Amino acid sequence: MRTIxxxxxxxxxxxxxxxxxxxxxxxxxxxxxxLVGWLARRMDVIDHEGLxxxxxxQIIVYWGWLVLEIVKANLDVAKCVLxxxxxxxxxxxxxxxTQKSDLGKVIYAxxxxxxxxxxxxxxxxxxxxxxxxxxASAEGVKSGEMDEKVTKVMGEA
Amino acid sequence: xDLVLDIATWISMLIGCFFVLITGYGLLKFPDLYTRIHAGxxxxxxxxxxxxxxxxxxxxxxxxxxxxxxxxxxxxxxSPTATYALAQAxxxxxxxxxxDGFGEEADNTESETxxxxxxxxxxxxxx
Numbered sequence: 001m002r003t004i005x006x007x008x009x010x011x012x013x014x015x016x017x018x019x020x021x022x023x024x025x026x027x028x029x030x031x032x033x034x035l036v037g038w039l040a041r042r043m044d045v046i047d048h049e050g051l052x053x054x055x056x057x058q059i060i061v062y063w064g065w066l067v068l069e070i071v072k073a074n075l076d077v078a079k080c081v082l083x084x085x086x087x088x089x090x091x092x093x094x095x096x097x098t099q100k101s102d103l104g105k106v107i108y109a110x111x112x113x114x115x116x117x118x119x120x121x122x123x124x125x126x127x128x129x130x131x132x133x134x135x136a137s138a139e140g141v142k143s144g145e146m147d148e149k150v151t152k153v154m155g156e157a
Numbered sequence: 158x159d160l161v162l163d164i165a166t167w168i169s170m171l172i173g174c175f176f177v178l179i180t181g182y183g184l185l186k187f188p189d190l191y192t193r194i195h196a197g198x199x200x201x202x203x204x205x206x207x208x209x210x211x212x213x214x215x216x217x218x219x220x221x222x223x224x225x226x227x228x229x230x231x232x233x234x235x236s237p238t239a240t241y242a243l244a245q246a247x248x249x250x251x252x253x254x255x256x257d258g259f260g261e262e263a264d265n266t267e268s269e270t271x272x273x274x275x276x277x278x279x280x281x282x283x284x
Contacts (some may be wrong), residue, residue: 014218074176088187088192091256110238113198117195119240119241121245122229122248131194154233
């Protein structure tokens with residue numbers, strides 16, 4: 001089931017990248033997508049982490065929200081660069097995470113790192129070690145809003 | 158219509174370039190490695206969004222736009238991984254961040270998390 005999903009995704013990406021739509025080239029594309037799908041199946045790399053289709057449309061909504069957060073955080077960090085005396089308050093703290101699965105933890109940790117002003121330094125068990133640039137960015141992680149959203153996307157609420 | 162697109166492209170790319178400039182300034186100005194990572198994060202995220210957004214406006218609605226979108230998407234997935242690898246390596250090597258009295262010190266976590274997996278703790282000193 002996931003193998004067919006992988007082949008369809010691969011073929012959609014192939015169509016976008018190729019741009020040459022003659023029958024011969026398209027049939028080459030189909031054959032290579034099926035070959036890759038078969039190889040991936042043999043290698044046993046198609047699972048809930050390799051092809052997380054179960055996240056569905058929610059992850060797209062989450063990405064939209066994340067982009068907005070990133071824009072806000074960028075303005076925050078830019079202010080900090082221009083006026084370091086006023087805003088620069090580096091801090092280092094441990095925060096709890098509520099995701100159960102490895103995939104959820106990785107999505108959350110990468111979201112924190114992707115937001116400028118906060119960087120994930122370590123991840124173990126239920127704890128996450130974060131370095132934050134300003135008070136505002138540290139509060140952003142401590143409030144746990146992003147944590148909640150990731151847990152909801154993962155369906156572990 | 159073309160004029161509007163051109164103006165939008167210019168605005169988006171100039172703001173993107175401005176953010177890259179701030180990134181460079183921050184990289185030079187910030188006190189230690191951890192804070193410099195944050196400055197570098199700006200070039201990875203908003204600056205690249207704006208520059209690629211400007212390029213996408215110029216290319217119109219075509220396959221090129223889709224390819225530009227894929228570049229941004231791959232940056233989105235790979236840059237936090239690289240940043241995490243850098244921060245983790247620094248932390249494991251034992252470089253202490255310069256803090257400002259805000260938030261608590263995380264000295265004792267080091268022994269908890271590493272369990273002697275990386276014994277070269279005293280290899281690098283900050284100054």
